[in-house]
Amino acid sequence: MEFNEKQIDILLAAERLFATKGFDGASVRDIAQEANVNVAMINYYFGSKDKLLETFFEWRVPDFxxxxxxxxxxxxxxxxxxxxxxxxxxxxxxxxxxxxxxxxxxxxxxxxxxxxxxxxxxxxxxxxxxxxxxxxxxxxxxxxxxxxxxxxxxxxxxxxxxxxxxxxxxxxxxxxxxxxxxxxxxxxxxxxxxxxxxxxxxxxx
Amino acid sequence: MEFNEKQIDILLAAERLFATKGFDGASVRDIAQEANVNVAMINYYFGSKDKLLETFFEWRVPDFxxxxxxxxxxxxxxxxxxxxxxxxxxxxxxxxxxxxxxxxxxxxxxxxxxxxxxxxxxxxxxxxxxxxxxxxxxxxxxxxxxxxxxxxxxxxxxxxxxxxxxxxxxxxxxxxxxxxxxxxxxxxxxxxxxxxxxxxxxxxx
DNA sequence: AGCAAAGTTAAACAAACGTTTAATTTAAAC
DNA sequence: GTTTAAATTAAACGTTTGTTTAACTTTGCT
The missing domain is CATH 1.10.357.10 (Tetracycline Repressor, domain 2)
Structure with missing residues (x-):
C-alpha cells in the first residue's frame, strides 16, 4: 500500500476527525477541509467514505x-x-x-x-x-x-x-x-x- | 421524572438503536419506527434528539x-x-x-x-x-x-x-x-x- | 509540440437528516 | 354537550449528507 502526499493528508485528517467526532459525526466535507483538498478527491482516491475508513484501518494496523x-x-x-x-x-x-x-x-x-x-x-x-x-x-x-x-x-x-x-x-x-x-x-x-x-x-x- | 407509556417506548427504542448504531447513526425516524410512534412525537415529548439522549441518561443513571x-x-x-x-x-x-x-x-x-x-x-x-x-x-x-x-x-x-x-x-x-x-x-x-x-x-x- | 492519462475543481445530484407546521383526533373538565 | 387542552398525524421545512458529473488543468510520454 503506497500513498501519495495528498492521500496521506486525507488519512491524517480522517484520523483526527473520526477520533473526535466519530465516523458518522465527521462529514466528508469536514475531512476535505481539514486536509485542504477538494471534497471530490476523497471519492476519487478512496472510492467512498466507508472505503476510506477501511483503508485507514489497513494503513495503521501494522503499527500495533x-x-x-x-x-x-x-x-x-x-x-x-x-x-x-x-x-x-x-x-x-x-x-x-x-x-x-x-x-x-x-x-x-x-x-x-x-x-x-x-x-x-x-x-x-x-x-x-x-x-x-x-x-x-x-x-x-x-x-x-x-x-x-x-x-x-x-x-x-x-x-x-x-x-x-x-x-x-x-x-x-x-x-x-x-x-x-x-x-x-x-x-x-x-x-x-x-x-x-x-x-x-x-x-x- | 415520570414518563408515560409512549415516552418509555421511545426511550427503550432509543436505547436499542443508540447501542447498535450509535447516536449519529440512529435517526429519529429509525427510533420513531422502532417505538411505533410518529416522528414528531419525539420532538413533542423530548424537545430534540440531543435532549432525548440527555433525558435517556438521566433516566437510567440511578440503576448504576x-x-x-x-x-x-x-x-x-x-x-x-x-x-x-x-x-x-x-x-x-x-x-x-x-x-x-x-x-x-x-x-x-x-x-x-x-x-x-x-x-x-x-x-x-x-x-x-x-x-x-x-x-x-x-x-x-x-x-x-x-x-x-x-x-x-x-x-x-x-x-x-x-x-x-x-x-x-x-x-x-x-x-x-x-x-x-x-x-x-x-x-x-x-x-x-x-x-x-x-x-x-x-x-x- | 502533441496527446493521453491523471489530477483537480465547482456545481449539481438525490437522499436523508432533525425539526416544525397546521390540521385533526382524543381526552378531560365543567 | 360544549369547551379547552393535550395528543397525534401527514406533510413540508430548510440543511446537510455522500456521491457524481462535466469541465478544466496539470503531468508524463513519445
Missing part, C-alpha cells in the same frame, strides 16, 4: 503488531511481562487518536467485521501473551490456570478505559494537560498493569 | 449506583471485594445495551459533559471502592499504596472490553450465543476480576 523479536531477548518471564506491557502501552499511547477510532467503530454494527486485518492483529497479540505465560509456567514462576484471553482483556480494557474517560480521569488525578496525561499512562498506568499481571500470575488461590 | 448498605453487611474486606465486583458486574451486565451507549457517546467530543449525573455516579462508585480498600488496609489484609482510581479503571475497563469486543471474544471463547456470553461474564469474568483485585491488593512487591 507486537514485536516478538524484542521480547525473546529478555530473560525470565517476569521481565518479559514488563517489556510486553511497556511496549504495548507505548504503542497504543503513541496512537491514541487511532485507538479511540478503533474502540468506537469496532463496537458499532457490522462495520469493520470485514476488516480481517484486525482480527489477525488481535490473534497475533494474543499468541504472544500466551507464549509468555506458558514460558513463565515452565519456569515455575507463574501459576497455571489463567486464561490469556482474560489477561489480554484486562490489559487492553484498563488502557482503553483511560482513553475513553480522559476528561473525568484527568480531572480526578489532578493532571493539567494532555501531555501530562500521556506521561501518566506511560509511567504510572504502565507500572500498574505490569504489577497487576504479575500479581495475578503468581497469586496463590 | 452501588448499593452501599448491601456491602456493609459483609464481614471482612476480602469478601467485600467479591460482593462489590459481583454486584457491579451484574448491574452492568443487565444493562449491557445501555453501557455500550455510554461507552460510545462519552468518548465523543463534549456530549455528556453537561450530564453531571454521570460524574456524580462515578465519584460515588469510586468512594465505595476507596472505603473498601481502606478497610482492608486497616484489617491488615491489604497492602497500602494502591490507587483506587486505577483499580476502578481496571474493573470497568476489563468489563467494557468484553462489551466492545463481543463478536471477537465470543468467537475466541467458543461461546454459541448472546445468553451464553452473558453467563460467561457473570461467572468466569466476574471471578477473574475478583481474583485480580485480591491478588493485586495482597501482592508483596
Amino acid at each position: 503488531m507486537i514485536n516478538v523479536d524484542e521480547l525473546s531477548l529478555v530473560g525470565n518471564a517476569l521481565d518479559k511481562v514488563d517489556v510486553l506491557v511497556d511496549r504495548y502501552v507505548k504503542s497504543m499511547n503513541s496512537h491514541r487518536k487511532l485507538y479511540r477510532v478503533i474502540a468506537i467503530e469496532s463496537t458499532l454494527k457490522q462495520r469493520m467485521l470485514t476488516s480481517d486485518a484486525f482480527k489477525k492483529l488481535k490473534i497475533h497479540n494474543l499468541e504472544v501473551i500466551t507464549s509468555i505465560i506458558n514460558s513463565g509456567i515452565a519456569e515455575g514462576v507463574f501459576k497455571a490456570g489463567n486464561d490469556p484471553i482474560l489477561i489480554h482483556s484486562m490489559m487492553m480494557g484498563t488502557f482503553m478505559n483511560f482513553q475513553m474517560n480522559q476528561v473525568f480521569l484527568q480531572d480526578q488525578l489532578g493532571i493539567a494537560d494532555d501531555d501530562g496525561y500521556g506521561q501518566y499512562i506511560e509511567t504510572t498506568l504502565t507500572e500498574f498493569i505490569q504489577k497487576t499481571i504479575k500479581a495475578l500470575l503468581t497469586y496463590e488461590k | 449506583m452501588i448499593n452501599v448498605d448491601e456491602l456493609s453487611l459483609v464481614g471482612n474486606a476480602l469478601d467485600k471485594v467479591d460482593v462489590l465486583v459481583d454486584r457491579y458486574v451484574k448491574s452492568m451486565n443487565s444493562h449491557r445495551k445501555l453501557y455500550r451507549v455510554i461507552a460510545i457517546e462519552s468518548t465523543l467530543k463534549q456530549r455528556m459533559l453537561t450530564s453531571d449525573a454521570f460524574k456524580k455516579l462515578k465519584i460515588h462508585n469510586l468512594e465505595v471502592i476507596t472505603s473498601i480498600i481502606n478497610s482492608g488496609i486497616a484489617e491488615g489484609v491489604f497492602k497500602a499504596g494502591n490507587d483506587p482510581i486505577l483499580i476502578h479503571s481496571m474493573m470497568m475497563g476489563t468489563f467494557m472490553n468484553f462489551q466492545m469486543n463481543q463478536v471477537f471474544l465470543q468467537d475466541q471463547l467458543g461461546i454459541a450465543d448472546d445468553d451464553g456470553y452473558g453467563q460467561y461474564i457473570e461467572t468466569t469474568l466476574t471471578e477473574f476480576i475478583q481474583k485480580t483485585i485480591k491478588a493485586l491488593l495482597t501482592y508483596e512487591k
Whole structure:
C-alpha cells in the first residue's frame, strides 16, 4: 500500500476527525477541509467514505503488531511481562487518536467485521501473551490456570478505559494537560498493569 | 421524572438503536419506527434528539449506583471485594445495551459533559471502592499504596472490553450465543476480576 | 509540440437528516 | 354537550449528507 502526499493528508485528517467526532459525526466535507483538498478527491482516491475508513484501518494496523523479536531477548518471564506491557502501552499511547477510532467503530454494527486485518492483529497479540505465560509456567514462576484471553482483556480494557474517560480521569488525578496525561499512562498506568499481571500470575488461590 | 407509556417506548427504542448504531447513526425516524410512534412525537415529548439522549441518561443513571448498605453487611474486606465486583458486574451486565451507549457517546467530543449525573455516579462508585480498600488496609489484609482510581479503571475497563469486543471474544471463547456470553461474564469474568483485585491488593512487591 | 492519462475543481445530484407546521383526533373538565 | 387542552398525524421545512458529473488543468510520454 503506497500513498501519495495528498492521500496521506486525507488519512491524517480522517484520523483526527473520526477520533473526535466519530465516523458518522465527521462529514466528508469536514475531512476535505481539514486536509485542504477538494471534497471530490476523497471519492476519487478512496472510492467512498466507508472505503476510506477501511483503508485507514489497513494503513495503521501494522503499527500495533507486537514485536516478538524484542521480547525473546529478555530473560525470565517476569521481565518479559514488563517489556510486553511497556511496549504495548507505548504503542497504543503513541496512537491514541487511532485507538479511540478503533474502540468506537469496532463496537458499532457490522462495520469493520470485514476488516480481517484486525482480527489477525488481535490473534497475533494474543499468541504472544500466551507464549509468555506458558514460558513463565515452565519456569515455575507463574501459576497455571489463567486464561490469556482474560489477561489480554484486562490489559487492553484498563488502557482503553483511560482513553475513553480522559476528561473525568484527568480531572480526578489532578493532571493539567494532555501531555501530562500521556506521561501518566506511560509511567504510572504502565507500572500498574505490569504489577497487576504479575500479581495475578503468581497469586496463590 | 415520570414518563408515560409512549415516552418509555421511545426511550427503550432509543436505547436499542443508540447501542447498535450509535447516536449519529440512529435517526429519529429509525427510533420513531422502532417505538411505533410518529416522528414528531419525539420532538413533542423530548424537545430534540440531543435532549432525548440527555433525558435517556438521566433516566437510567440511578440503576448504576452501588448499593452501599448491601456491602456493609459483609464481614471482612476480602469478601467485600467479591460482593462489590459481583454486584457491579451484574448491574452492568443487565444493562449491557445501555453501557455500550455510554461507552460510545462519552468518548465523543463534549456530549455528556453537561450530564453531571454521570460524574456524580462515578465519584460515588469510586468512594465505595476507596472505603473498601481502606478497610482492608486497616484489617491488615491489604497492602497500602494502591490507587483506587486505577483499580476502578481496571474493573470497568476489563468489563467494557468484553462489551466492545463481543463478536471477537465470543468467537475466541467458543461461546454459541448472546445468553451464553452473558453467563460467561457473570461467572468466569466476574471471578477473574475478583481474583485480580485480591491478588493485586495482597501482592508483596 | 502533441496527446493521453491523471489530477483537480465547482456545481449539481438525490437522499436523508432533525425539526416544525397546521390540521385533526382524543381526552378531560365543567 | 360544549369547551379547552393535550395528543397525534401527514406533510413540508430548510440543511446537510455522500456521491457524481462535466469541465478544466496539470503531468508524463513519445
